[in-house]
Amino acid sequence: MFIELLFLTSALLTVGSAIGAAVTRNIMHSCVFLLGSLLGIAGLYATLGADFVAVSQIMVYVGGVVILMLFAVMLTGGKDFVSRAQNLLGLAPAMGNKWTYTIGLLTALVVVLTNVKLITNVVKAYPAKVIGNDFPSTVNQIGHLLVKEHVLAFELSSVLLLGALVGAAIIARPRRQG
């Protein structure tokens, strides 16, 4: 019962916040909606029994990426903080114009139609199994997997993170005077 409640809450939070992030006019509100969506995804991970991934999601995204985005918005906000672009019929959200939203919605339609067909095939291929609600801790097994089978990817991701850190510091350094 608790699991179903958590699933329902997380799903509504995820989908509602994602749609809110797509339709709001203010980029700051959009970032806060992204925060809600990422928290909802962490809840969905929890209902899937992925405790380590859920905690990593909260730590990395909510503690890192969203804060970084809010910093970027505040550092670059200036005059286009709130979009005043002409919107579609006075109803649709701004920050793009009606052509970009039309193209986006057409692409969304194509992607949805393709994916619904794929999902029905997948659901037919894997009929609903009854899976118990016992969630053993995954931390031990993930640790073993990371240093045994996936050790090359693990080390490469550490190099990637170091490169990203140095690269971001170099790219965003203050402009030279003169």
Add this chain to the structure above:
Amino acid sequence: MMGLASYLIISLILFVVGLVIILSRKNIVAILLGIELVLNAAALNFVAYSRYVTNNLDGHVFSLFIIAIAAAESAIGLAIVIRFFQIKETIHIDEATQLRN
């Protein structure tokens, strides 16, 4: 109610919303925000398949790598955004025309 199909549908909705944000927004930070949503949809799919189909934890490991790569990508992207703002005084995507001609 809870099953593979419901997770796939949530993931599809997230992916489509992220795609609409990427295609329709004109603000570079908003476009990066859409990329985060798309990456999260993919990671959610990995974990859902890992629970309902394969019954091992490789999907979780892959999802962790996706989170790490998304964090690195976001840091680099926002650094580029800040640099672009220092040069052009705006973050409207239509102003990025230095490579034209």
